[in-house]
Each structure stands twice: as C-alpha cells, then as structure tokens.
Amino acid sequence: TNPAHIRNFSIVAHIDHGKSTLADRLIQFTGGLTEREMKEQVLDNMDIERERGITIKAQTVRLEYPAKDGETYVLNLIDTPGHVDFAYEVSRSLYACEGALLVVDAAQGVEAQTLANVYQAIDADLDIVPVLNKIDLPAAEPERVCQQIEDVIGIDASEALRISAKTGVGIPDVLEAIVTRLPAPKPGDPEAPLKALLVDSWYDTYLGVICLVRIMEGTLKKGMKVRLMGTGAAYHVDGVGVFRPAKQVVDSLGPGEIGFLNASIKQVRDARVGDTVTDDRRPTGTPLPGFKPAVPVVFCGLFPVDSAEFEDLRDAVERLALNDASFSFEMETSAALGFGFRCGFLGLLHLEVIRERLEREYNVDLITTAPSVIYKITMTDGTVIDLHNPADMPDPVKINTIAEPWITATIFVPDEYLGGVLKLCQDRRGIQRELTYAGSRAMVVYELPLNEVVFDFYDRLKSITKGYASFDYQWKDYREDDLVKMSVLVNDEPVDALSMIVHRSRAEARGRGMCEKLKDLIPRHMFKIPIQAAIGGRIIARETLSALRKDVTAKCYGGDATRKRKLLDKQKEGKKKMRQFGRVDIPQEAFIAALKMD
Ligand code: GTP
Secondary structure, rough: OHHHEEEEEEEEEOOOOHHHOOOHHHHHHHOOOOOOHHHOOOOOHHHHHHHOOOOOOOEEEEEEEEEEOOOOOEEEEOOOOHHHHHHHHHHHHHHOOOOOEEEEOOOOHHHHHHHHHHHHHHHHHEEEEEEEOOOOOOOOOHHHHHHHHHHHHHHOOOOOOEOOOOOOOOOHHHHHHHHHHHOOOOOHHHHHHHHOEEEEEEEEOOOOOOOOOOOHHOOOOOOOOEEEEEOEEEOOOOHHHEEEOEEEOOOOOOOOEEEEEEEEOOHHHHOOOEEEEEEEOOOOOOOOOOOOOOOOOOEEEEEEOHHHHHOOOOOHHHHHOOOOOOEEEEEEEEOOOEEEEEEEEEEEEHHHHHHHHHOOOOOOOEEEEEOOOOOOEEEEOOOEEEEHHHHHOOOOOHEEEEEEEEEEEEEEEHHHHHHHHHHHHOOOOEEEEEEEEEEEEEEEEEEHHHHHOOOHHHHHHHHHHHOOOOEEEEEEEEEEEEEEEEEEOOEEOOHHHEEEEHHHHHHHHHHHHHHHHHHOOOOOOOOOEEEEEOOOOOOEEEEOOOOOOOHHHHHOOOOHHHHHHHHHHHHHHHHEEEEEEEEEEEEEEHHOOOOHHH
C-alpha cells in the first residue's frame, strides 16, 4: 500500500469512556464485522478483561475505508490498554502510530487516565483529534467538556467531534477525521534493508509467538530470515499477515504498514517489545531506539492452599509467564506456607488479574502474601541491597538506612468527596502538591509512598467517593525514612506471610488493626490462641482468641438431624480453604483481609 493511503492511529481514553465501543463501531462501519460478530466486543478478548471492562493485551486491527476524496485508505487501529498498571503497553503501542483519537466521555469529562494517556501520546509526537463520546446521554455537556480539555490538557478542542459510539451517531465523521486530520506515515524505501518495530508479542497455541510489527523501511515477506537486533537471534519467517480483525495472510508488508509475523519463536521473552526486526542477510545499519523493559514494582508470594497443588501452580505460573513478559517469578519457601513463588507485577491491578487467572483458568486455590514494594537498604558496611520480601529483611543492627519508593498521584474527584480523599491521602503519609478545580471536580496531586498505596488504596478511594474518583500515578523517587519490619505471631509462631514493612509511626496502629482482624477471621479452637504483632522482639499489639468451649452441634439439642448435618457440612466447607500453622488453622481469606487497612 502507498503510505500516503495509510493511517496508523490509537484511541486513548480513560477507562469506561467508550474506547472499545468506538473501536467496534469503526470495525463495523468499514465492514470488518457482521452484526452478529459485533455482539461480542471483539477487541477485548480475555474473560477477565470483559468482566472488568479493561483491556490488557494491546491488539490491532486493519480497516479499509473508502473516503470522500474517492480514495480507499488502510486504517490501522492499535488498541491500547487504559489502566495505569499497563502504561508501558500504552506507550509502546503509540510509537507505531502517527495519530490518536482522544476519547472523552461528554458526561464525565477529563479523568486521571485521560490525562496520563494523552500526555503519553503528546510525548510520542502524535497528532490528536479530540472526540466527545456519549452525547446521547442526557447528562452530556459537550461545551463544558471541550472547555475542560482546553484548560486541563491544553490542546485545541474547538473542532472536537461529538459522537455516540453506542448509537452510531458521528461515526462517519470519525473515519473522515482520521483520514483528513491525522498524518500519513513518513514514506520509507521498500527496497531498503528491513527495519521494523516490534510493537507487541504474545503466545498463540497454534502458531507460537506472534509479533506485531510496524514496518519503517524495507519489506517483510514470508520465507525470509529475520534477525531481532536486541537479542541477535535469527528466525525463518513462517507467515506474514494482518488482523481484520481475524488473521489474514498477506504476501508482504511494506513501509508504514502494521501487521504480524510468526517465526517459530518459542517464548514471548525472546521477542522483546521495542526490538528492531531486520533482514538477517542484509541488516539495517541503524536500529530503532527501543524501549525500556517493563519492570515489576509490586511483589508478593503466591502459595497453593493445598501444598499438594504446588506442581499445578508451577505449571500454571510458567504458562502465564509465556504470554506476559512483564510478570516475573521465582521459587520461594516459607516456613509457614511451604513451597510457592515470589512474583513481580507492574502494579496492583496486574497482580489481581494474574491471581484471578491462576485461580479461575488454572484452577488452583492460592494464598497471597502481603504485597511489597522494592526497598533500598544501605548496610552499615556501605553495600546496598534491593529488598522485595519482608521475610528477607537483614538484621536491623546491620542496617544503616532504608529507602522506599514514592509516587506522584493524580486524583480527579467531585467536590463533595474531596474531604474524604484528602484525609485518605493524609493518612497514607501523603504530601499535597496541588489542588485545582475544573468545573465541579477537583484535581488533587499528592506525593505518596508506594507502600501505602499497594495495600488497599484503590478500594478505599472507590468506597469513599462511591466510585466517582479516578486515579493515576507516576513513579517519583526513593526516600529514606524510619521503616521497620512488623511480624505477626499466631499462637507464638511467626506467620512470615503476614509480616510487612511499615513506617515506625504507623506500626502500632497497623499491628493493632491486624490483630483485631485476625481475631475475627481465625475460627476458635479448643485452646486459647494469642495473636500478636511485634517489631523485633518487642510486642506492640496483642489479642487473644478464647477457646471454644462447647461442641458446635450441642445447641441443636440432638433433635434436628438435618440441621446438625448442615452445620457439620458448613464446618467441613470452611475447613477446605484453611492452612495449618502449628496447631492453628487459618482460613485463606484471613491473609487478604488482614492486610486491608481501615
Ligand atoms: P476499557 O476497555 O475499560 O478501557 O473501557 P472502554 O473505554 O473501552 O469503554 P467501553 O467501550 O467498554 O464502554 C464503557 C461503557 O460505556 C459501556 O457500558 C458502553 O456500553 C458505554 N458506552 C460506550 N459508548 C457510549 C455512548 O456513546 N453512549 C452511551 N450512552 N454509552 C456508551
């Protein structure tokens, strides 16, 4: 295809502002899908994505559009994930585009991820067309939202499109705008040595690793031998194609085009995103700048509830990692939990998504230990270590300083909930940097220790604001502080899975809260159980779970046999998901619930 007739673009938006719905409409209007196929949202194809309405794996689709100027254009839409944890995937896909549609819900206005995502698009030098979606809603205020886009983001919104992705109003204007207001890719020489950007890669059961590539120069053909310049490995190209959205084989891809190649690459790790794909026999002299690899920032231990399931867990974790190069894992043994894995994630949502997939798709019951960030510990002898498991904390007398990561958080919230949000940030050791109003919403910027955010910040924020706040964060820096390891003892035995690193000033309150929660969560036993929190050898909080005195069935007076059986069944049910610590059974929920702060 002549590059002048190609448009490569992304849609950037806050979650729920209608990105997937718009993508489906564009596919439908250009004939890529029948009405029946439309029923299922096609671009979000994983179960969990659909349930939670979030896009995780970036996907692309090629549309053919006969424009008003009489020419037929190839429009390559690159779907980008909308959530902060996947910011890295957003940024890498943007480098394959020349333009972006900025979708803003006309009733909601600009939100935290609108801002984060559009700034990435601006950083990637893309041309941006603002699109106000959901104008069919009675609450839509397109004028106000246009003004807000100009005030908050600082781009011209006078020619923003007004559409409803749901009803289809304005979709033809979007297609025209893509052609007339977004630039074509820079022309490249089809005869030059191949130079292509590896935009994304994922594992396909039938074809092995599939690489999504954007051709800069040269031509990619089936049968040629390509080299990935970052790793140096060469592969025979078994197939070349495009997504329409179903895979369609093509003869070749030329400059400006986006498509896929499959080349019997075994692991996603071997096809590194940002790598340059070139011709093995005639390599380009100038590889593309490349990307930073996505680094995990949140860690936690995953252990099977039933230790006999360890091999199943290993299998599941390995298979998941095949398709997610940003998920890392290594074996871990815990005195209390036995064998498991220490896993690294891009953020909390990533953690939750992986945990859910393991439980649901791979059918293993898991115990998740306290999430931790990476602490930088300077020892008295000057060495610095990265600590991402509180259980590995060195002896405090050998520690000189401990530093923890900080983030800058941007929160958009309706006025009436502002007080609650400020209090939450303050309680989490936050430092306020900015407080501005845009309409009836406030934009608050806080610096926060990531450690205070990884536990249940999202959950708390949502409940305080009834779901109306939006949140996004950026990495800031490392800061030293007075941090200590708090351990939890149940029946005088340390439960390493519950130990955590906290700020000294918060330790007592956290310890007390944790002991109180555990007291409610652990069922009573035939003996008295002390539950304690400690820093080093010093107990800072204590609760006692009193002994069970009577048989649970005693109060059934022996008369009602079915009730008695039900009660016993219920007990058995409860037993299933428990782990034994010394003589004490701790239910699985206790591990997660105990970590939530109120
Ligand atoms: P993520 O995939 O989570 O990033 O969300 P998204 O931005 O792709 O949003 P999605 O397309 O899933 O739409 C979110 C919700 O808004 C869905 O319930 C849609 O049906 C609804 N929606 C999308 N466009 C419109 C519209 O034009 N009008 C109305 N009334 N609802 C819409």
